[in-house]
Amino acid sequence: MTAVPQPTAALLDGTALARELTARTAESAAELRRRTGTAPCLATVLVGADPASVTYVRMKQNSCAKAGIESRHVALPAEISTAGLVDAVTALSEDPAVHGILLQHPVGAHIDERAAFEAIAPGKDVDGVTTASFAAMSFGLPGFVSCTPGGIMRLLDAYDVELSGRHAVVVGRSPILGKPAGMLLLARDATVTYCHSRTADLRAHLREADLVVAAVGRPRFIRGEDLKPGVVVVDAGYNEGNVGDVDFDSAAARASLITPVPGGVGPMTIAVLLEQTVEAAWRQLVS
Structure with a gap:
């Protein structure tokens, strides 16, 4: 009988680290609210009702609540056009009450996903999906990472x-x-x-x-x-x-x-999303 290899590696524990990062993010969100009277707000955009995507968005909304971040959910029909999605995202980009935007991936094969991502204002691109964010990240400039x-x-x-x-x-x-x-x-x-x-x-x-x-x-x-x-x-x-x-x-x-x-x-993905949402809100409300 061939021996089954036994795990020997140490774990990179994302759950524990994410918990620490989210606790610091919650403190920052609370301080922002004390100073400005406004809580950070993350808008989540979901196209259709894919079960996995619905679950991911719900997890992110629950995490927002734990970190003192308000969430606004925009549910759109699966058959929405690229133009319709771009309009919805553009409206959130122009809304001063929204500080960060998350467009849940994927959005459907008939939609130009890149066009929808590019409708996110760089200052609200807390998921780091726009070309502006990628360029800033690549050149070490201020911005939000993926x-x-x-x-x-x-x-x-x-x-x-x-x-x-x-x-x-x-x-x-x-x-x-x-x-x-x-x-x-x-x-x-x-x-x-x-x-x-x-x-x-x-x-x-x-x-x-x-x-x-x-x-x-x-x-x-x-x-x-x-x-x-x-x-x-x-x-x-x-x-x-x-x-x-x-x-x-x-x-x-x-x-x-x-x-x-x-x-x-x-867990680290969500923790960074929350951290960047609060950072975006600080920039918009205080800087």
């Missing part, structure tokens, strides 16, 4: 993961996860390799990585035998059955640090 990559960086910092000079392999190139994650790592002097569906010999790249960020959207796609000993593994995937893009048990037997799914990247 929340999941931003949460990943906060998690790596909390666990003192050295990035300068290390080889980071990002598996995935989406505009709100893979691409910005690579840019944030590059800004910290990591050497970054992007891999994707057309990468030749993906496993060869993975075996050279000091840090792997998995954002490919395929359950248990990356396994322990693909990794070198001591690697740091960040699993940003979430698939049916509460599993990530990494086969946890086999990867944990090789890694030095690894994020669990759930409880790793997910």
